[in-house]
Amino acid sequence: xxxxxxxxxxxxxxxxxxxxxxxxxxxxxxxxxxxxxxxxxxxxxxxxxxxxxxxxxxxxxxxxxxxxxxxxxxxxxxxxxxxxxxxxxxxxxxxxxxxxxxxxxxxxxxxxxxxxxxxxxxxxxxxxxxxxxxxxxxxxxxxxxxxxxxxxxxxxxxxxxxxxxxxxxxxxxxxxxxxxxxxxxxxxxxxxxxxxxxxxxxxxxxxxxxxxxxxxxxxxxxxxxxxxxxxxxxxxxxxxxxxxxxxxxxxxxxxxxxxxxxxxxxxxxxxxxxxxxxxxxxxxxxxxxxxxxxxxxxxxxxxxxxxxxxxxxxxxxxxxxxxxxxxxxxxxxxxxxxxxxxxxxxxxxxxxxxxxxxxxxxxxxxxxxxxxxxxxxxxxxxxxxxxxxxxxxxxxxxxxxxxxxxxxxxxxxxxxxxxxxxxxxxxxxxxxxxxxxxxxxxxxxxxx
Amino acid sequence: xxxxxxxxxxxxxxxxxxxxxxxxxxxxxxxxxxxxxxxxxxxxxxxxxxxxxxxxxxxxxxxxxxxxxxxxxxxxxxxxxxxxxxxxxxxxxxxxxxxxxxxxxxxxxxxxxxxxxxxxxxxxxxxxxxxxxxxxxxxxxxxxxxxxxxxxxxxxxxxxxxxxxxxxxxxxxxxxxxxxxxxxxxxxxxxxxxxxxxxxxxxxxxxxxxxxxxxxxxxxxxxxxxxxxxxxxxxxxxxxxxx
Numbered sequence: 001x002x003x004x005x006x007x008x009x010x011x012x013x014x015x016x017x018x019x020x021x022x023x024x025x026x027x028x029x030x031x032x033x034x035x036x037x038x039x040x041x042x043x044x045x046x047x048x049x050x051x052x053x054x055x056x057x058x059x060x061x062x063x064x065x066x067x068x069x070x071x072x073x074x075x076x077x078x079x080x081x082x083x084x085x086x087x088x089x090x091x092x093x094x095x096x097x098x099x100x101x102x103x104x105x106x107x108x109x110x111x112x113x114x115x116x117x118x119x120x121x122x123x124x125x126x127x128x129x130x131x132x133x134x135x136x137x138x139x140x141x142x143x144x145x146x147x148x149x150x151x152x153x154x155x156x157x158x159x160x161x162x163x164x165x166x167x168x169x170x171x172x173x174x175x176x177x178x179x180x181x182x183x184x185x186x187x188x189x190x191x192x193x194x195x196x197x198x199x200x201x202x203x204x205x206x207x208x209x210x211x212x213x214x215x216x217x218x219x220x221x222x223x224x225x226x227x228x229x230x231x232x233x234x235x236x237x238x239x240x241x242x243x244x245x246x247x248x249x250x251x252x253x254x255x256x257x258x259x260x261x262x263x264x265x266x267x268x269x270x271x272x273x274x275x276x277x278x279x280x281x282x283x284x285x286x287x288x289x290x291x292x293x294x295x296x297x298x299x300x301x302x303x304x305x306x307x308x309x310x311x312x313x314x315x316x317x318x319x320x321x322x323x324x325x326x327x328x329x330x331x332x333x334x335x336x337x338x339x340x341x342x343x344x345x346x347x348x349x350x351x352x353x354x355x356x357x358x359x360x361x362x363x364x365x366x367x368x369x370x371x372x373x374x375x376x377x378x379x380x381x382x383x384x385x386x387x388x389x390x391x392x393x394x395x396x397x398x399x400x401x402x403x404x405x406x407x408x409x410x411x412x413x414x415x416x417x418x419x420x421x422x423x424x425x426x427x428x429x430x431x432x433x434x435x436x437x438x439x440x441x442x443x444x445x446x447x448x
Numbered sequence: 449x450x451x452x453x454x455x456x457x458x459x460x461x462x463x464x465x466x467x468x469x470x471x472x473x474x475x476x477x478x479x480x481x482x483x484x485x486x487x488x489x490x491x492x493x494x495x496x497x498x499x500x501x502x503x504x505x506x507x508x509x510x511x512x513x514x515x516x517x518x519x520x521x522x523x524x525x526x527x528x529x530x531x532x533x534x535x536x537x538x539x540x541x542x543x544x545x546x547x548x549x550x551x552x553x554x555x556x557x558x559x560x561x562x563x564x565x566x567x568x569x570x571x572x573x574x575x576x577x578x579x580x581x582x583x584x585x586x587x588x589x590x591x592x593x594x595x596x597x598x599x600x601x602x603x604x605x606x607x608x609x610x611x612x613x614x615x616x617x618x619x620x621x622x623x624x625x626x627x628x629x630x631x632x633x634x635x636x637x638x639x640x641x642x643x644x645x646x647x648x649x650x651x652x653x654x655x656x657x658x659x660x661x662x663x664x665x666x667x668x669x670x671x672x673x674x675x676x677x678x679x680x681x682x683x684x685x686x687x688x689x690x691x
Contacts, residue, residue, distance in 0.1 A: 001573060001585060002580055002583050002585050003583060013568035353564070354564045354566070354577075356552075357523075357525060357552060357558045358577055359549050359550065359556075361546065361549045440526075441525045442520050445525065445560060
């Protein structure tokens with residue numbers, strides 16, 4: 001028993017008031033903490049994407065799109081005339097721009113839909129050599145990339161690693177595609193690898209077999225294993241590798257050689273879009289986009305960075321908005337503490353007088369009111385932080401917003417939150433506590 | 449015991465019936481005025497009193513005579529406008545607030561007409577209140593002392609009860625136990641039986657007499673002549689003066 005007993009016992013006696021104050025502050029803390037967690041994780045996920053994207057530019061044909069909705073029922077987007085880019089011509093034009101030296105990778109893609117084991121799935125035709133450069137975060141969990149030998153053992157850490165598994169030992173070697181060979185390199189006006197597909201200095205992509213790399217989620221959903229056959233048009237592909245989860249769209253698709261896919265679906269030399277990675281250090285992205293625009297009229301050129309930045313802006317906007325609301329809640333809580341304490345001072349005038357008559361100093365009386373407010377803040381900080389953590393965990397789980405980033409519990413943050421809240425409520429109680437300390441014992445007790 | 453209280457403003461008069469021992473508390477020519485509804489009212493018009501160690505002094509008078517104001521000045525709950533107040537030779541009129549707080553904590557004990565117990569603390573905790581001034585926890589010895597005090601006022605088995613679970617007389621006895629717990633030198637009692645029935649009032653007065661017999665100086669304000677007669681000396685006040 002000490003002076004804090006007086007503060008805590010009074011809080012317990014006035015439990016309804018204490019509970020209400022606690023509730024208001026806890027709500028404020030929950031919203032701030034969960035908002036902070038969610039926005040941080042989402043932001044980290046987007047940053048991760050942003051980093052992995054580099055300064056990528058998306059080159060795609062202009063398509064007319066119509067969003068169809070009738071009677072409040074959304075029917076989705078309708079595309080008129082899906083346009084395709086001529087892979088070779090587009091790359092040649094990109095290769096010809098003045099800032100060509102700033103472009104590190106050009107990765108064309110053709111996306112087709114097919115049914116595998118009765119389920120619709122996207123099959124993306126890619127140039128694996130370029131894709132490897134673009135997606136350094138890829139990690140092949142089982143088998144290997146089409147055209148590559150499985151690695152003897154999986155290395156620690158992220159990045160592009162292939163892991164050998166027992167299954168891979170039984171994987172039949174993918175057969176070369178019975179389709180036309182890739183565009184010969186000598187036909188490229190620029191001499192780029194894979195018939196002008198890979199920019200200068202990049203390894204040539206000579207693979208054009210029927211091997212397919214399956215995204216982690218797609219493999220689980222379609223129950224695909226190494227060596228499984230996957231139909232595509234009138235031919236089939238062979239699973240050579242399964243990606244480890246990446247947190248990107250790659251988890252849900254099947255990735256096959258572009259030439260193979262083009263030929264299998266009768267779109268030889270066509271691509272839906274091209275991803276262009278510009279060298280990012282001081283890269284004049286806007287200039288590159290302008291030059292690409294000039295070189296590729298009637299083609300849409302978007303910087304993925306801008307898209308991600310727009311999403312980040314939205315995240316930050318929502319964060320600021322909720323932060324403002326949370327601050328209003330906390331300010332309301334502080335006002336409630338202040339008003340409640342002020343009325344408590346008037347109610348407890350005689351109590352203060354008794355304490356003063358027993359030799360309690362002004363500072364001691366001040367401490368009692370201060371401690372009462374601080375204890376509410378401290379408790380609200382701890383409960384609010386834990387609840388906020390649980391809420392944000394649930395939000396990220398339900399809305400699948402983590403984008404590959406993870407939520408981590410920080411005991412130091414818990415401590416800091418509790419201390420900050422205790423300080424905040426103590427500050428709110430400054431005036432009432434000062435008023436209580438100023439009460440003269442005679443004023444409270446003496447009947448004149 | 450000689451009557452040392454007088455309305456005369458001179459120190460000599462206050463001390464003229466000089467007691468055998470040096471006074472523990474000594475008030476000389478104390479004045480105090482208040483402003484009520486814009487009108488100044490002089491509650492004390494120059495009152496002097498000396499209290500010897502171990503003396504039981506009753507201050508009696510009608511309502512508005514200034515007796516409670518005088519007790520508040522003596523117990524340092526009010527500062528006088530003028531005059532001198534000393535405790536064991538220490539001038540309380542010029543003492544710092546910290547010194548006054550220390551005095552109230554160590555040497556002075558006050559009980560009021562209304563018990564003024566903290567409603568959310570048990571009888572034992574209320575008794576221990578003087579030891580709860582800081583962060584230092586109450587010691588085992590202090591708890592033991594509080595139990596002894598409760599036993600002395602006949603509430604040994606009710607230490608765990610909250611004030612709301614005690615009768616008026618019991619609450620006043622807890623207030624007395626709280627006054628006793630710190631081994632004060634002087635007890636100020638402002639109408640301690642004022643809110644009690646006669647039977648309970650008598651019990652409380654018996655208790656105060658016993659405490660006085662144990663050597664504690666007591667200054668009590670009352671308008672009950674019967675209770676006043678239990679004291680060593682009766683000081684009568686009227687219209688802000690000792691008569």
